[in-house]
Amino acid sequence: MKTHGYGALNADSPLKPFSFxxxxxxxxxxxxxxxxxxxxxxxxxxxxxxxxxxxxxxxLGHEILGVVKQVGREVKRFHPGDHVMVGxxxxxxxxxxxCKQGLEQYCEGGFTxxxxxxxxxxxxxxxxxGYSKQIVVDEKFTFQVxxxxxxxxxxxxxxxxxxGITTYSxxxxxxxxxxxxxxxxxxxxxxxxxxxxxxAMGAEVTLLTTSPGKMKDGKKLGADHxxxxxxxxxxxxxxxxxxxxxxxxxxxxxLEPFFQLLKRDGTMCLVGLPDVPHPPLPVWELTLKRxxxxxxxxxxxxxxxxxxxxxAEHNVTSDIELVSIDQINEAYERMLKNDVKYRFVIxxxxxx
Ligand code: NAP
Ligand code: ZN
Ligand code: ZN
Numbered sequence: 001m002k003t004h005g006y007g008a009l010n011a012d013s014p015l016k017p018f019s020f021x022x023x024x025x026x027x028x029x030x031x032x033x034x035x036x037x038x039x040x041x042x043x044x045x046x047x048x049x050x051x052x053x054x055x056x057x058x059x060l061g062h063e064i065l066g067v068v069k070q071v072g073r074e075v076k077r078f079h080p081g082d083h084v085m086v087g088x089x090x091x092x093x094x095x096x097x098x099c100k101q102g103l104e105q106y107c108e109g110g111f112t113x114x115x116x117x118x119x120x121x122x123x124x125x126x127x128x129x130g131y132s133k134q135i136v137v138d139e140k141f142t143f144q145v146x147x148x149x150x151x152x153x154x155x156x157x158x159x160x161x162x163x164g165i166t167t168y169s170x171x172x173x174x175x176x177x178x179x180x181x182x183x184x185x186x187x188x189x190x191x192x193x194x195x196x197x198x199x200a201m202g203a204e205v206t207l208l209t210t211s212p213g214k215m216k217d218g219k220k221l222g223a224d225h226x227x228x229x230x231x232x233x234x235x236x237x238x239x240x241x242x243x244x245x246x247x248x249x250x251x252x253x254x255l256e257p258f259f260q261l262l263k264r265d266g267t268m269c270l271v272g273l274p275d276v277p278h279p280p281l282p283v284w285e286l287t288l289k290r291x292x293x294x295x296x297x298x299x300x301x302x303x304x305x306x307x308x309x310x311x312a313e314h315n316v317t318s319d320i321e322l323v324s325i326d327q328i329n330e331a332y333e334r335m336l337k338n339d340v341k342y343r344f345v346i347x348x349x350x351x352x
Contacts, residue, residue, distance in 0.1 A: 005132025005351065006325055007057040011049040014329040018057055020128055022136050023121040030078050030142045031070040032086065037130035038063030038159040038318070039344040040189060041250045042088075042273065044332055046116055050275035055116055061130030062088040062114040063158040063345070065145065075139045083145040083154065085308070087161030088298045090114050090127060090141045102300040105169075131325070133351055143305050146312035159189060159318035159343045160311055161304060167194035167246060168307040169299035170269045171201060174244045178202035183238075183245040184223070185258055187214045188335075190248035190271060192319060192342035195221045198246075200314040206242070208235075208258065211338060221319070235261065240289075242266055252276040259285050259293070267292040318343050324350030 007018030025031045043060035045051055064086040068078050078084060092099050093109025104111060112120060115129030129135075149157060167190055176182055180203040184194045187209045198205045199222030206225040207218030215226035227234050235257050242261045245268040252274045259268055259281060270278075270293070281293060299307065311317065319342045323331050331344040 001134075003132050003134045005059050005128070006328055007059045007128075007131070008047040008054070009057050011047070011054065015047065015131070015332075018059060020057075020059065021122065022128075022134060025070055025072050025136055026121075027072040027074040028139050029072040029136050030068055030075060030084065030139050031134065031136050032064070032066040032084060032142070033069050033134050034064055034066040034130055034132060034348045036065045036155045036158040036348060037061040037346045038162065038189070038320075039328070039331055039335065039346065040159075040162050041335065042162070043129075044335065045250075045273065045275060047332070051273070053116070055126040058116055058126065059128035059131055060115055061132070061346075062086070063160075063162045064114075064130035064135065065154055065158045066135070066348075069134070071139075077139055077144075078142060085143040085145060085157070085161045086114060086130070086135060086137050086141065087143070087165060087304055088114055089301070090137050091120065094140075102302045104301050105298045131328070131346065133348065141301060143308055146309055148312040149317075153317055155322055155345050155347065156317040156320045157308075157311075158345050159193065159320065160308060162298065163189040163193045163318065163343060164197070164311065164316075165299035165304045165307050166190055166271050166296070167248070168197050168310070169303055170246060170271065170296035171198055171203075171244075172303070173296065174267055174269065176201050176203050176244055180204065180243045181241060182206070183208050183242045183258070183261055184248065185229070185245060186248040186250070186272065187211065187218055187342065188248060188250065188338075188340075189318075189343040192221055194246050194248060195223050196316045197310075199223070200310070200316055206238070208245075217341065229257065240264075245269070246271060248272050250274060252278050254279055255281050255293070256285060259291065262289065262291045264289040265291070267294055270295045318345075320345045322347050326350065
């Protein structure tokens with residue numbers, strides 16, 4: 001079926017209207033009319049080919065909330081009219097050890113991302129994401145919007161399926177909860193979700209930001225403390241006090257001052273994916289205190305539904321600025337200038 005959206009035609013020009021084909025609805029497919037789509041920094045990295053793997057034209061967007069139009073004949077869990085979500089993954093091999101353990105994001109057979117992956121259903125084409133009117137997705141990779149959420153909240157739920165799960169998964173993996181002292185580096189889309197989620201899990205949360213103007217916001221979002229990481233002496237005071245640090249920064253930077261904040265056996269987990277590597281970390285920063293440097297990639301399918309249910313239970317949503325599709329290029333520029341509180345979401349009714 002024909003659909004339309006906005007696409008990047010190359011790395012240097014603004015996104016433009018773009019029409020393309022979606023596959024027809026197969027037995028296990030859900031056909032979704034997209035209502036809202038969040039703008040993740042990964043969309044910008046991909047649009048501008050900062051990871052050197054973009055297939056053009058590229059239709060970005062992997063924070064999708066929509067309404068079911070039609071389902072395939074084998075689909076039992078979803079019905080027309082249901083509100084559903086789609087995140088960063090639309091398929092995986094389903095047979096490797098990681099898939100069998102519900103860790104589809106680490107699929108060894110190769111997963112299919114929502115955009116910029118070879119599309120197994122559309123030979124020779126990449127997958128096209130959520131900056132579009134409709135999408136067809138396998139039911140296994142479709143999430144239910146928890147019933148507890150009200151319609152007025154739907155736009156602010158979209159970011160949960162990337163920014164939410166990418167921060168929820170490592171917080172759970174490293175068992176953050178009551179009694180944990182957690183640092184969140186960077187207050188952007190991921191960082192603001194990390195603060196809300198870690199707070200809801202019962203941790204003592206500290207925001208580490210480079211933006212003086214965000215310190216107050218950090219506390220409003222649920223941080224117990226906010227520290228300006230660039231201020232002389234501010235970081236030294238916190239040396240050796242954190243159990244876990246989640247680093248969400250989208251650019252290359254010196255990790256050492258953050259790493260020094262960890263206790264013995266503490267972990268810093270990187271989720272930001274800058275185009276240029278971070279400067280190397282001195283090995284003795286790891287050895288002397290048996291600290292760990294790690295990374296984490298989005299989250300599994302069952303875990304994503306668990307995160308949505310957790311958010312419904314704790315009334316956690318994203319703080320968003322709703323934009324129309326023709327404001328998308330301006331939204332990209334503002335995001336790069338650090339001027340968004342704290343996620344742009346596109347109102348897809350503006351796309352005609
Ligand atoms: P964002 O909204 O742009 O936030 C990034 C934050 O990083 C900024 O708000 C800023 O916080 C901080 N920062 C400090 N110095 C920076 C600099 N020189 N340039 C840019 N940011 C700087 O981005 P996001 O959507 O949260 O995404 C963050 C990163 O995570 C991106 O690289 C994205 O691709 C990646 N990501 C990874 C995964 C995964 O699975 N691992 C999933 C989604 C996204 P302060 O102002 O507070 O310092
Ligand atoms: Zn994302
Ligand atoms: Zn697999």
